[in-house]
Amino acid sequence: MSRFPEIALASLLMTTPAFAEPLGLGRTALPEEIAAWDIDIRPDGLGLPEGRGNAWDGMDLYEAQCAHCHGVFGEAVGNWPQLAGGFGTLTDEHPVKTIGSYWPFASTVWDYVNRAMPYGAAQTLEPDEVYAITAYLLYLNDLVDDDFELSHENFAEVRLPNEDGFYLDDRKESEWPTFTQAPCMSDCIPGEAQVTMRAAVLDVTPDQDHSVLRDAAPDTAEAEVGSEAPAEPDPELVAAGERAFRACAACHAVGEGARNGVGPSLDGIVGSPAARADGFRYSPALTAAAGDGLVWTEEELVAFIENPRQYLSGNRMSYAGMRNAEDRAAVVAYLSTFGD
Amino acid sequence: MHAKSVITSPSPQAPIRHGHGPLVITGLAWSGTGTIASADVSIDGGRNWQQARLDGPSLDKSLHRFYLEIDWDGRDLYLQSRATDALGYTQPTKEALRTFRGSASIYHMNGIQTWHVNSSGEAENVEIS
Numbered sequence: 001m002s003r004f005p006e007i008a009l010a011s012l013l014m015t016t017p018a019f020a021e022p023l024g025l026g027r028t029a030l031p032e033e034i035a036a037w038d039i040d041i042r043p044d045g046l047g048l049p050e051g052r053g054n055a056w057d058g059m060d061l062y063e064a065q066c067a068h069c070h071g072v073f074g075e076a077v078g079n080w081p082q083l084a085g086g087f088g089t090l091t092d093e094h095p096v097k098t099i100g101s102y103w104p105f106a107s108t109v110w111d112y113v114n115r116a117m118p119y120g121a122a123q124t125l126e127p128d129e130v131y132a133i134t135a136y137l138l139y140l141n142d143l144v145d146d147d148f149e150l151s152h153e154n155f156a157e158v159r160l161p162n163e164d165g166f167y168l169d170d171r172k173e174s175e176w177p178t179f180t181q182a183p184c185m186s187d188c189i190p191g192e193a194q195v196t197m198r199a200a201v202l203d204v205t206p207d208q209d210h211s212v213l214r215d216a217a218p219d220t221a222e223a224e225v226g227s228e229a230p231a232e233p234d235p236e237l238v239a240a241g242e243r244a245f246r247a248c249a250a251c252h253a254v255g256e257g258a259r260n261g262v263g264p265s266l267d268g269i270v271g272s273p274a275a276r277a278d279g280f281r282y283s284p285a286l287t288a289a290a291g292d293g294l295v296w297t298e299e300e301l302v303a304f305i306e307n308p309r310q311y312l313s314g315n316r317m318s319y320a321g322m323r324n325a326e327d328r329a330a331v332v333a334y335l336s337t338f339g340d
Numbered sequence: 341m342h343a344k345s346v347i348t349s350p351s352p353q354a355p356i357r358h359g360h361g362p363l364v365i366t367g368l369a370w371s372g373t374g375t376i377a378s379a380d381v382s383i384d385g386g387r388n389w390q391q392a393r394l395d396g397p398s399l400d401k402s403l404h405r406f407y408l409e410i411d412w413d414g415r416d417l418y419l420q421s422r423a424t425d426a427l428g429y430t431q432p433t434k435e436a437l438r439t440f441r442g443s444a445s446i447y448h449m450n451g452i453q454t455w456h457v458n459s460s461g462e463a464e465n466v467e468i469s
Contacts, residue, residue, distance in 0.1 A: 093444055171342075175440050179342075180428045183380065186388045193385025193418040195456060199465035 039115060043105040045155040052151035053132025055139040056320055061129050062136050063262075063318060064250045065118045072251070072262050072318045074098070074140040084140040090165065100141030104166050106158045110134045233333040241334025244327040248319075254338045263317065268340035269296050270332060285314030301335070302328045343431045344450040345369035345379055345406070345423040356412070356461030363412040365392075369404045369423035378424045379406040385418030385454060385468045386433065392421070417457035418468055434467075 041047040063072060071077050074084030086096025095102075099109055114130045116122050125133070135150040138158065144150075150158070245254075251263035258265040264277035275282040275290035282290075289312055294300065304311045305328050307321040322328050347367035350356050356363065369379045375398045380389040392406040406421070422431040434451035441447050455463040 091442075091444060095444055171440075175432075176429065178436065178440075179430055179432050181430075183389070183422065183424065183430045185380070188389070189385070189387050193387070193454075193468040195466045196469050197467035 039111075041107040041111040041114075043107045045107060045152065048107075048110065048152045048155055049127040050152050051127035051131050052149055052153075053128045053130070053135055054149040055132070055135040055144065055146050057129075058132035058134070058136025058139070059318060059320055060247075061125075061133050065121075065125075066133065067262055067318075068250065069119065072316070074137065077262075083137055087161070090162070098141065099137055100143060100161065102162055102165075103160055104163045106134065106138065106155070106160055109137055110155075113137075233336055237330050237333040238337055240326070241330035241332070244322070244324075244331045245334055247322065248331070251317075251319075254335065258338075266335055267338045269338075270298060270301065270336040272296055272340075283314060283316040285312055286316070298332050298336070301332045305331060341372040342450055343369070343371040343373075343376065343423040343425040343429050345421040345431060346453065347381070347419050347421050347455060350417075350419065350457050350461065350463045351455055352463045352465060355463055356457065359461070360412055360414040363410050365408045365410060365419065367392075367406055367421050369394075369406055369421070370402065371423065371425035371429070372401060373429070374400055374426040375402075376404040376423050377426050377428070379404070380422050380424075381406070381408040382420040382422075383410060383417050386420050386452065389422070414459045416459065417455070418466075419455040419457060419463075420452050422452050 039047070062070075069077055069080040070083050071080075074082060076082035082096060082098050084098055084100055086098040086101035089096045089101060097103075099106075103109065110130055113133055114123070114125065114127075118124070131150045135144065135148050138144045138150070139146055139148060143158075143160070248263075248266075251261055252266050253259055253261055254266050258267050260277055260280045264280035264282070266277075272295070273290055274294040274296055275286050286294075296304075302325075305322045306325075308315060308317045308319050309321075322331065345367055347365060348354065349364070349366050365381055365383075367379075367381075369376045376394065379392045379394060381392045382389045390408055392408040395405040395407065398404060404423075424430040431450055431452055434448050434453075437448045437451045454466050454468050456466045456468075457463045
C-alpha cells in the first residue's frame with residue numbers, strides 16, 4: 001500500500017492547528033481491516049493475489065454468473081455493458097467501448113470483476129475464478145487463444161490494444177487559452193433559441209426498474225399441449241438429469257410457459273427438428289443444419305452436448321461440453337419429459 | 341473537473357408555482373480547481389448574460405450558491421448558468437467543448453446546460469441551437 005496517505009495526513013496536522021488535538025472519535029484501523037480494503041490492482045499487476053485460471057474454466061463461470069447481463073459473447077443484454085468487440089469504433093458517432101476496443105489495462109478487468117461482480121454478489125469470487133473469467137474476457141475479445149491460462153506470473157505480459165490510445169491531460173495547453181478569455185455578455189448568439197433535443201428523448205436517464213433486462217427475453221407463445229404421450233423414462237435417470245441440467249439452466253428454460261432466454265426454450269426438443277423454438281434467433285450454422293434435416297434424436301442430442309463446437313462448427317451455444325456420459329444421457333432423459 | 345454550475349430553481353424538480361411576476365433564479369456553481377469568482381445567468385439561451393449574486397462563504401472546491409432576481413412576464417425562458425473560477429476559467433458551451441473534444445465522446449461534462457421553462461412555469465432539460 002502507498003505511503004502517501006500517512007504523509008499527507010502528517011503535513012495536514014502540522015499546518016492545521018485546529019486538527020492537532022485528537023477528537024476522540026474512531027480507532028486506528030487493524031492491519032487485517034486495511035488488508036481487506038486494500039484490494040486494488042495496479043496496471044503492472046501489483047496487488048494481485050497468487051492464482052491462475054484458464055479461458056475454458058472462465059467460460060463456464062462467465063456463462064453461469066455473467067452472461068445473463070453481459071451476453072454469452074460479451075455482446076450485452078439490453079442496456080447492460082458490452083464487454084467484447086467494438087474494435088475500430090472509437091472515432092464513430094457512437095463508439096462501442098469494450099475491454100478490447102477501449103480499456104487500456106487488463107488489471108482493470110481483474111480489479112473490477114473481483115471488486116464489484118457479479119452484480120448483487122460482489123466479492124464472492126475466488127482469485128482463481130477471477131483469473132479464469134478475466135482470461136475468458138480476453139478470449140472473447142480475440143486477444144488470447146481458448147487454452148490461455150492467466151496467472152499472477154504472466155499477468156504483466158497481457159497488453160490491451162488501446163493502451164497507447166490514452167494520453168496525459170493536455171487541456172491546459174489545448175483548451176484553457178480559449179476558455180480563460182473574458183466571456184461574452186450580450187448579443188453572443190444571433191437569432192432566438194430553438195429546442196433541438198429533449199432529455200426525455202435523449203434517454204439520458206437510466207432505467208430504474210430493470211425492465212430492459214426483463215424485456216430482453218422475447219415472448220414466446222404459450223406452451224402447447226403435446227399431442228403424443230412421451231415415453232416413460234427411468235425416474236432415477238430423470239432425477240439425475242434434473243441435477244445435471246443445472247449446467248444448462250443459466251441459458252435454457254424448460255417446463256410450462258418456458259421462455260427463450262440466452263438460449264432457446266427446450267420444451268419438446270427431444271425428437272423434434274432442430275432450430276424450432278419460436279422467436280429464437282439461431283446461428284446460421286444451426287439453421288442450415290436444420291434445413292439439411294437435422295432432428296434432435298436422443299443420439300444427436302447426446303453427441304451435441306458432449307462437445308457442441310466439435311459437433312457443429314459455428315453454432316452459438318457457448319458451452320464447453322458435458323464430459324460425463326451418464327450426465328449426458330440423464331439430461332436427455334430429463335428433457336424428454338417436457339413436451340411442447 | 342473545471343468550473344461547472346446548474347440552476348436548481350426553476351428546474352424540472354422545482355417548477356415555478358407562484359405565477360408571473362418577481363422571480364428568484366438560483367443555482368450552484370463549483371470548480372475542481374478552486375473557488376468560484378463569478379456566476380452568470382442567461383434567460384434567453386445564452387444570447388445575453390447577467391451577473392448573478394454569489395452567496396458566501398466562498399471555499400476551495402466547494403459549492404457556491406448564486407441568485408439572480410428578474411421580473412418574469414410569463415414568456416418562455418431558456419435558462420442557462422455559467423461559472424468562472426478563480427483561475428479565470430469560464431464554463432464553456434457544449435458547442436465549444438465539442439470543437440476540442442469532438443461530438444463522439446461523452447466528455448462534455450461541464451458544458452453549459454439549458455432548462456426550458458414554459459409559460460406555466462414547468463421546466464424541461466433541453467438542448468438548444
